[in-house]
Amino acid sequence: MLEQTxxxxxxxRFSDTAFTVLIEDLSSKALVDLAESIRRHISDMLIEVDKRTTSTTVSIGIVKIESNAAEPQVLFDRAVDAINHIRVETANQGNAYHLYDPSEHANSDDSALAEYLVSAITHNRFELFFQPIYDINQDRSDFFEVYLRLPLADAENTVLTPDKFMTVAKTHHLREKIDRWILINACKQLNEVRKTHPEARVLIQLTSASLVDKKLPSVAGQLIKAVGGVSGALTLQFNEQDVANHLTIAKSQFAALSDIGCKIGIHNFGTSAKSIEIAEFVAPDMTRLARDYVNEINKPDNLEAIKSLIVRTNELNIDVLMPYIEEAATMSVSWSVGAR
Structure with a gap:
């Protein structure tokens, strides 16, 4: 029957009553339709065995092998997972099919997450959120920090933050592609907003993969032109540790970005014993304080440390952004210690 269908x-034959079928160039819908056709044909069969008539059913686990697919053993494991899913869903009755969807397993399977990341890049499944930043000096909030999120298609409607998937992205060399997706899509939205709010600007966090990418200034320059060519419309920020790990490259990269009107920021600032020296060497436009400073701001010793760090940073003509402000008292303190 399989050979006919x-x-x-x-x-x-894979083992006993288990068979495998490899078939090329079918969409997910075509695969599901084929599985249903096989299931129906076999369940409708009347089988003559000796002098008796009997029937049987089939359970079909479907696994797609994409260009970025996992190792063969992982694919077999997924086929088994698909069959086990049918067993659970039908209380061991079978006579059903199930298509393995990597997005449903991305929270627990690194290979599935890597495939889902590729799919998210290709099919725009990422989401961007924009947090307004209040400028104390100018009393305005038209500067927006961009946050990346990855919704999963699981039963819990899980949404992953970058700390949950960037390690896998790094292993599979996807960070540069994700960075590029953020840049392009954030600037698309910025372009729309600037039609009615021409002063709008964005602050985008990128990984070390982009920090060392020689093409970054060219890409950023094209995007700045696309949003009106205004200097300062785009600010790119990098982690302080990444900057410290690539100091010479960061210095030349920051200079090249500055030449095309792109502003530069360092986030998680203040975590190194040489934070001021790093900032002085690479000359960013802005630093974004590490979270610990704000969490402990009510402690006198920590408040003095923040004051000292901000004063020394401001002396280099570098603005300081204080994040994670959750209450009015912290806003008041940030004003008093010199954060912009």
Whole structure:
């Protein structure tokens, strides 16, 4: 029956009553339709065995092998997972099919997450959120920090933050592509907003993959032109540790970005014993304080440390952004210690 139903496929007995079918160039819908056709044909069969008539059913686990697919053993494991899913869903009755969806397993399977990341880049499944930043000096909030989120198609409607998927992205060399996706899509939205709010600007965090990418100034320059060519419309920020790890490259990269009107920031600032020296060497336009400073701001010793760090940073003509402000008292303190 399999040979008749899947004439174009490669069919083999896997073990006992388990068979595998390899078939090329079918969409997810076509695969599901084929599985239903096989299921229906086999369940409708009347099988003559000796002098008796009997019937049987089939359970079909479907796994797509994409260009970025996992190792063969992982694919087999997924096929088994798909069959086990049917067993659970049908209380061991079978006579069903299930298509393995990497997005449903991305929270627990690194290979599935890597595939889902590729799909998210290709099919725009990421989401961007924009947090307004209040400028004390100018009393305005038209500067927006961009946050990346990855919604999963699981039963819990999980949404992943970058700290949950960037390690996998790094392993599979996807960070540069994710950075590029953020840049392009954030600037698209900025361009729309600037039609009615021409002073709008964005602050975008990128990874070390972009910090060392020689093409970054060219890409940023094109995007700045696309949003009106205004200097300061785009600010790119990098982690202080990444900057420290690539000091010479960061200095030349920051200079090249500055030449095209792109502002530069360092986030998680103040975590190194040489934070001021790093800032002086690479000359960013802005630093964004590490969270610990704000969490402990009510402690006198920590308040003095913040004051000293901000004063020394301001002396280099570098603005200081104080994040994670949750209450009015912290806002008042940030004003008093010199954060912009």
């Amino acid at each position: 899947v004439a174009e496929g490669h069919i083999s």
